[in-house]
Amino acid sequence: MQFFLDTADIDSIKKYASWGIVDGVTTNPSIIAKEGVNLEARIKEIAEIVDGPISAEVIATDAEGMIKEGRKIATWHENVYVKVPMTSEGLKAVTVFSAEGIKTNVTLVFSVSQAVMAAKAGATLVSPFLGRLDDISEDGMQLIADIVQVYENYGFQTQILAASIRHPLHVVQAMKIGADIATMPPSIFDKLVAHPLTDKGLAAFLADWEKVKDKQ
Secondary structure, three states: OEEEEEOOOHHHHHHHHOOOOOOEEEOOHHHHHHHOOOHHHHHHHHHOOOOOOEEEEOOOOOHHHHHHHHHHHHOOOOOEEEEEEOOHHHHHHHHHHHHHOOOEEEEEEOOHHHHHHHHHHOOOEEEEEHHHHHOOOOOHHHHHHHHHHHHHHHOOOOEEEEEOOOOHHHHHHHHHHOOOEEEEOHHHHHHHHOOHHHHHHHHHHHHHHHHHHHHO
16 A cells, blocks of 8 residues: 655655655645645655655646646646546646646545546546544545445556544555555654554663673
8 A cells, every 4th residue: 555645734744755655745725725835845745755646636626727726736746646526617727737647636525426437537546534534423434444345346446545544444445455555644653653562662672771881
């Protein structure tokens, strides 16, 4: 599974990229607004740090506007994926982008049928939102499992990007089910690494070493 950072914070991206485990980055209008930066400038800055897919979302809601924006976004860097909402207008745009060789990430997916429509339109990535389904008492992880099954049934090449991840267990479950990618906020990266028994064991090793270090 690939691990993507869901942030536009440069310090965080540099920190986790230094670990050698960041495969890509996803952004959205809310994330960019939080940083208060220019989208193009920030995407190009991220591309200098992470050598992998970087999603930048269109703002237009009509196909013509999405296509215009997406073509421009795609010129920013070879690793940029145009992020498009899962709507009928979005499908029109994805179809055009697919024909033109522009990579896409279809976002705000909440059903198997939406995921199939996106794949049929030629989406490179499809982003089902786990946490937002869990928030309304629906099973977000079951959606991932169903999309995996349907894609395998029909040989769709679109990759499944598990999004709206709330905790480390979401990541582990998504891996077990077979999602291709998980995108997560920086705090989840920290939680995936940490374990109290690791801390306890390391402390014990260091304490024991103190007893014999002078003999080395």
